[in-house]
Amino acid sequence: MLGPEASNSTTTMALDGSEPLLGGKKKKFEMSWAGIKAWLVHRTSRLSRRHLKTAGLFIMLVLPTIAFAIQEETENVERSMPTIFGLIAGGEKENVFLPDNFKYSYIEVTMVIQDLKDEPANVSVQLFNDDVEVGDPWILEQPMNSESDSPSVYEHKLFISDTRAAGHRFELDTTSNVPVGVEFHYHGVSSLVEYEVIFAALILAFVYVLIIFELIHRTLSAMLGSFITLGVMSILNKRPSLEVVVEWIDFETIMLLFGMMVIVGVLSETGVFEWSAVKAYKFSGGKTWPLLTMLILFSAGVSAFLDNVTTILLLTPVTIRMCNVIGLEPTPILLAEVVFSNIGGTATAVGDPPNVIIVSSKWDEVKGEKDIEFTEFTSHLFPGIVFVMGVCYLQLRFLMFRHTSLSNPDSPVVAELKREILIWEKTLRKQSCGSKEERKFCAKLERKIEELHMAVDDAALAESSDWAATVKEMELDAQIKDPDLLLNACLVLSAVILMFFLHSHPDIHLDLGWIAVLGAMCLLLISGIHNIEELMMKVEWATLLFFGALFILMEGLAELGLIDWIGTNTADLIKSFPDESREALAIITILWVSAIASSFIDNIPFTTAMIPVIKKIANDESLDDLQLRPLVWALAFGACLGGNGTLIGASANVVMAGLAEQEGISISFNRFFKVGFPIMLVSTFVAMLYLLFCHELFDWK
Numbered sequence: 001m002l003g004p005e006a007s008n009s010t011t012t013m014a015l016d017g018s019e020p021l022l023g024g025k026k027k028k029f030e031m032s033w034a035g036i037k038a039w040l041v042h043r044t045s046r047l048s049r050r051h052l053k054t055a056g057l058f059i060m061l062v063l064p065t066i067a068f069a070i071q072e073e074t075e076n077v078e079r080s081m082p083t084i085f086g087l088i089a090g091g092e093k094e095n096v097f098l099p100d101n102f103k104y105s106y107i108e109v110t111m112v113i114q115d116l117k118d119e120p121a122n123v124s125v126q127l128f129n130d131d132v133e134v135g136d137p138w139i140l141e142q143p144m145n146s147e148s149d150s151p152s153v154y155e156h157k158l159f160i161s162d163t164r165a166a167g168h169r170f171e172l173d174t175t176s177n178v179p180v181g182v183e184f185h186y187h188g189v190s191s192l193v194e195y196e197v198i199f200a201a202l203i204l205a206f207v208y209v210l211i212i213f214e215l216i217h218r219t220l221s222a223m224l225g226s227f228i229t230l231g232v233m234s235i236l237n238k239r240p241s242l243e244v245v246v247e248w249i250d251f252e253t254i255m256l257l258f259g260m261m262v263i264v265g266v267l268s269e270t271g272v273f274e275w276s277a278v279k280a281y282k283f284s285g286g287k288t289w290p291l292l293t294m295l296i297l298f299s300a301g302v303s304a305f306l307d308n309v310t311t312i313l314l315l316t317p318v319t320i321r322m323c324n325v326i327g328l329e330p331t332p333i334l335l336a337e338v339v340f341s342n343i344g345g346t347a348t349a350v351g352d353p354p355n356v357i358i359v360s361s362k363w364d365e366v367k368g369e370k371d372i373e374f375t376e377f378t379s380h381l382f383p384g385i386v387f388v389m390g391v392c393y394l395q396l397r398f399l400m401f402r403h404t405s406l407s408n409p410d411s412p413v414v415a416e417l418k419r420e421i422l423i424w425e426k427t428l429r430k431q432s433c434g435s436k437e438e439r440k441f442c443a444k445l446e447r448k449i450e451e452l453h454m455a456v457d458d459a460a461l462a463e464s465s466d467w468a469a470t471v472k473e474m475e476l477d478a479q480i481k482d483p484d485l486l487l488n489a490c491l492v493l494s495a496v497i498l499m500f501f502l503h504s505h506p507d508i509h510l511d512l513g514w515i516a517v518l519g520a521m522c523l524l525l526i527s528g529i530h531n532i533e534e535l536m537m538k539v540e541w542a543t544l545l546f547f548g549a550l551f552i553l554m555e556g557l558a559e560l561g562l563i564d565w566i567g568t569n570t571a572d573l574i575k576s577f578p579d580e581s582r583e584a585l586a587i588i589t590i591l592w593v594s595a596i597a598s599s600f601i602d603n604i605p606f607t608t609a610m611i612p613v614i615k616k617i618a619n620d621e622s623l624d625d626l627q628l629r630p631l632v633w634a635l636a637f638g639a640c641l642g643g644n645g646t647l648i649g650a651s652a653n654v655v656m657a658g659l660a661e662q663e664g665i666s667i668s669f670n671r672f673f674k675v676g677f678p679i680m681l682v683s684t685f686v687a688m689l690y691l692l693f694c695h696e697l698f699d700w701k
Contacts, residue, residue, distance in 0.1 A: 057215075057216065057224065060206075060228060061227065061228075063231065064228045064231020064234070065231065067231045067232075067234040067235045068227075068230055068234045068239065070234075073239050073240070073241045074187060074237070074239055088173070088174050088180055088182055093171050094171070094172040094184075096170040096172070096184060098168040098169065098170075100167075102168070102188060104191075104237070106190070106193050107186050108188075108189050108193075109125065109170070109185070109186045110184075110185045111123070111125070111182060111183065111184055113181070113182050114180050114181035114182065121175045121176035121180070122140055122175055123139075123172065123176075123180060124138065124173050125138040125140075125170055125171070125172055126170070126173075128169050189237045190235060190237050193236050196560040196561050197560065200561065200562035203225055203229055203557065204557060204601065206225065206228070207221050207224075207225035211648070212669050212673075219543075219549065222549035222550045222648075223545070226552040229556030229557060230552075232560065233556060233560065238559065240559070248552050248556070249551045250547075250551050253309070253513065254513070254544055255514065255516060255517050256307075256513045257313075257516075257543065257544055257547065258544060259496075259516025259520040260309075261313065261538065261540060262520035262523070262539065263492065263496070263516075263519060263520055264313055264314065264538075265535050266489050266523055266529070266535065267317075267489050268317060269481070269482065269485065270481055270482045270485050270486040271478065271480050271481040271482075272486055272489075274321045274325070274477075274478035275478050276318045277324070277326075277478070278475045280295075280322050281322060281325060281326045288328065291326075292333060292336060293393075295336070296337055298315070299337045299344065300344025300389060302341075303344040303345040303351055303652075304344045304345060304347040304348045304351045304385075305348060305351065306497065306501075307350075307351070307500070308341040308342060308344070308650070308651075308652040309651050310516075312338055312341055312655050312659075315341075316334060316655075316656055316660065319334055319337060320334075320659075323415075324419055325478070327415060330660070332401060332675075335667070335671075335675045335676070336396060336401075338652050338656045339392075342640065342652060343388055343392065343640075343641065343683060344385065344389070346388075346636065347378065347382045347385040348374075348378045349377040349378055352639075353603070354603050354607040357607050357611070358377070358607065358611065358632060366615050366628055372629075372632065380629070380633050380694075381633060383690070384691070387686055388641070391683070392679050392682060392683050392686075395682050417455055417456045421449060421452045421453065422664025424452065425449060428445045428446065428449070431445065485527055489523060489527070492519050492522055492526070493519070495519065496519035503515060538662075540655075540659060540662055542658060543658035543659075546654060546658075547654065550602065554601055554602040554604075557601065558605045558609065563605055566593065566597055566606075567613040568613070570590065570613065571616065573589055574586045574589055574590075574617060574626075575620075575622075575623065582625060582626060583630065583695070584692060584696050586626060586630075586631060587631065587634045587688070587692065587696075588688055588692075590614070590635055591634040591684060592684065593638065594635050594637075594639045594642060595639075595641055595642035595645070598638065598639045598641075598645070599643070599644075599649045599677070599680060600645070600646060603639040603649070603650070606639060607635065607639045610635055614632060618631070629695075630695040633691060633695075637691070638684065638687075641683045644676045644677075644683065645673075645677050645680040646669065646672065646677065647667070647668075647669045647676070649676070653676070
């Protein structure tokens with residue numbers, strides 16, 4: 001604030017800024033004016049920093065909302081367009097005429113074609129302007145698939161430009177001697193569709209900027225990115241219906257996470273995690289690295305046969321309790337566990353979702369090939385993963401954690417009290433303090449937090465150097481609280497895990513999501529738990545919402561052609577390689593493209609998009625020197641190992657971070673990146689050497 005002298009100097013200053021008229025002090029006035037300017041600049045900068053981010057993000061939400069609101073859904077547009085549902089045969093061409101008032105310069109064509117059983121053939125689509133061909137024909141080759149009990153379908157999309165003139169029509173033809181069932185749909189899209197891949201890349205980069213710099217919570221970042229994607233699709237006249245958007249969400253994963261979170265929440269009430277933590281410490285003899293080695297080997301081994309999300313859901317609470325008991329920093333331990341869980345899941349056909357997709361694909365569609373069985377897949381990937389784990393363990397032990405202290409600077413008692421303070425503070429933040437009763441409850445929470453802070457000070461002063469006595473004292477505290485509930489929970493969990501192993505049996509028609517949810521319901525029923533609200537607070541709802549938004553985001557980016565663009569350019573690059581080194585370079589290309597891409601986008605849609613690319617490469621007669629199997633193994637290694645690259649590269653990473661956050665442990669994108677990305681690079685390099693050694697040096701068929 002300005003003092004009296006500054007005020008006097010202001011009133012006695014000459015208009016031209018020269019000497020004061022009434023003896024005021026010019027120097028003091030100048031200092032006061034500089035202070036005013038500094039104060040204004042400071043306030044403006046604070047205001048700008050505080051509101052610029054909010055205003056920018058709000059605009060990024062409003063703009064796609066406007067586009068989404070004014071654009072009609074794609075399905076409603078298609079209802080007004082002529083389509084074909086029926087059969088076409090050789091020599092009997094079908095025509096679809098565009099309306100004369102068609103206003104779009106680009107068309108998106110979707111065809112669903114019956115799979116052939118008796119002979120290979122193709123279906124062609126040619127655009128005509130009157131009787132003049134426009135562009136090249138679109139030829140869809142249909143291989144013979146005599147083993148299929150029911151015809152399968154294929155979907156293809158094509159963009160054809162310059163259709164605004166009247167008299168345009170599509171002509172459908174086939175080389176098949178028998179009728180072929182087809183569905184033909186089309187609708188107009190904006191000319192901006194030429195840049196849809198660029199739009200998709202910018203959206204993905206924007207979401208990563210939000211997550212990396214932690215401008216907003218990662219869940220909100222994924223939600224904003226998914227809605228911006230829908231807004232861009234609306235601008236391109238490709239707005240999906242609500243039913244389609246809901247279908248993009250992988251509810252099997254959501255149900256699996258929810259069911260296992262409920263089971264883990266019930267287990268946490270029994271005290272088994274604290275009990276297991278103390279036992280693990282005693283078993284390791286109090287040595288840090290033998291304990292860490294045991295944990296990461298357990299994580300990798302279980303993840304090879306049980307999905308890594310379930311493994312991390314069960315292992316994370318035990319690890320956090322154990323670190324609090326024995327005085328270890330939990331973050332490095334958790335990072336090591338989830339990284340090796342992703343590596344271990346690569347070893348078998350059921351360890352990671354991309355492997356399941358690869359094994360279940362119809363590889364007999366490739367000429368001269370047969371489907372990939374579980375034993376064949378595992379026999380090729382398991383030895384490579386053994387080498388990868390050995391090298392990555394050495395990298396973790398002697399390079400990355402060499403100068404990292406795994407010990408917690410606080411004693412076990414102090415660390416436990418601080419963790420309890422974080423939980424109470426989180427509860428206070430969630431509690432509403434509007435009514436009189438709620439304010440009283442908030443006051444009690446605040447007093448509890450103050451008492452815990454005083455207990456931390458007392459424990460620090462009275463800290464004993466006798467660790468054995470301290471651990472023995474905590475072992476007395478870490479007793480099983482409810483043996484009956486623990487017995488019920490263990491029985492249900494054992495049954496759920498058993499069903500996880502048996503769910504692929506042809507007579508069992510339950511996926512992992514249903515098994516987890518039914519197991520959670522069974523546990524709640526037999527345990528007689530009535531306080532459902534308290535149990536639901538243990539479910540990491542932010543993580544579930546993040547996955548839902550992430551699924552929509554990735555499917556939207558796939559609809560914008562980002563993943564297909566990666567696959568197409570990868571195939572073109574492989575075709576350009578010289579013949580004598582094409583197979584080796586193809587293995588390297590598919591492996592590294594898959595690893596880098598899977599670090600930043602979900603590996604499930606990426607794997608789904610890359611499988612047809614590999615089939616097309618293998619069916620190309622000009623590339624008959626390429627073997628199919630090595631390319632498939634390269635895709636499996638890259639898609640699974642790439643998940644270690646970033647925090648959102650694999651589902652298990654996000655689950656681990658969410659559970660840790662619930663316990664007051666923050667694992668940022670950058671913290672994970674510093675550990676995960678170097679390990680991803682080294683593991684992918686070792687996998688590359690393994691594939692080249694087996695399939696180029698020894699030509700392992």
